[in-house]
Amino acid sequence: MVGRWLLLLSGEEVVEKVHASVPGMVQKDECLWLYEMAKLCSKGVIVEIGSSAGMSTICLALGSKAGNCVDVYAVDPFNGGGGTPDPTWWDMSHEGSPDQKYYVNQGVSFKPFWDNIKKFHVEDIVHPIIEYSELAVKKYPGKPIELLFIDGDHRYNYVKLDLDLWTPFLIPGGIVALHDSTYVGVKRAIDEMDPMDFEKIQGPIFHARKR
Numbered sequence: 001m002v003g004r005w006l007l008l009l010s011g012e013e014v015v016e017k018v019h020a021s022v023p024g025m026v027q028k029d030e031c032l033w034l035y036e037m038a039k040l041c042s043k044g045v046i047v048e049i050g051s052s053a054g055m056s057t058i059c060l061a062l063g064s065k066a067g068n069c070v071d072v073y074a075v076d077p078f079n080g081g082g083g084t085p086d087p088t089w090w091d092m093s094h095e096g097s098p099d100q101k102y103y104v105n106q107g108v109s110f111k112p113f114w115d116n117i118k119k120f121h122v123e124d125i126v127h128p129i130i131e132y133s134e135l136a137v138k139k140y141p142g143k144p145i146e147l148l149f150i151d152g153d154h155r156y157n158y159v160k161l162d163l164d165l166w167t168p169f170l171i172p173g174g175i176v177a178l179h180d181s182t183y184v185g186v187k188r189a190i191d192e193m194d195p196m197d198f199e200k201i202q203g204p205i206f207h208a209r210k211r
């Protein structure tokens, strides 16, 4: 199969190649962590919320291929912007409200994402859901999730919504990882995660293991 050579590379080499050709907002050590965590998955699928141009998606998918080849669901409206056409997007102290969201332009930036996915030959296991997370969950086939990576809207209400809607699919022992965990909204949502339900773990990316 074309692209099989990618599977001969180390995680570090894969991350170097992805970083060199795909724009994204995930650091190399974080990409490597995603790759290694994806490689370990065998009992459930991987779901990513917030795929943008595909940097983290490709790291997850290549890790999965180096491991047990579990499917990767990539959730993003691909609306060409930060996801929410809302001027408060970068105001991280603003908590946001799902009621104020405008659902427009879905899919306009899907092509560059999919071109990147094909460039790395992972289109056979990556399943895009072109939708905001809170709507995508209704289209999701409901498969048990072993690794959930949340990197969508970073305002508190949306992060909390992502956790509330998607963590019920996690298998026991499954991992939810949250990018940019020091952002005000992300941190607040993490702080509110019940330690009886989740073991919280610091790493290149903050994550929590479902008990």
Ligand SMILES: C[S@@+](CC[C@H](N)C(=O)[O-])C[C@H]1O[C@@H](n2cnc3c(N)ncnc32)[C@H](O)[C@@H]1O
Binding pocket: 023, 024, 025, 026, 049, 050, 051, 052, 053, 054, 055, 056, 057, 075, 076, 077, 078, 079, 080, 081, 082, 083, 084, 131, 132, 133, 134, 151, 152, 153, 158
């Ligand atoms: C920080 S970027 C993701 C970066 C990406 N993980 C990477 O590797 O570069 C945030 C992404 O979240 C998406 N997004 C925003 N709100 C969302 C929502 N409610 N559901 C799903 N995705 C959302 C945006 O469209 C954007 O592509």
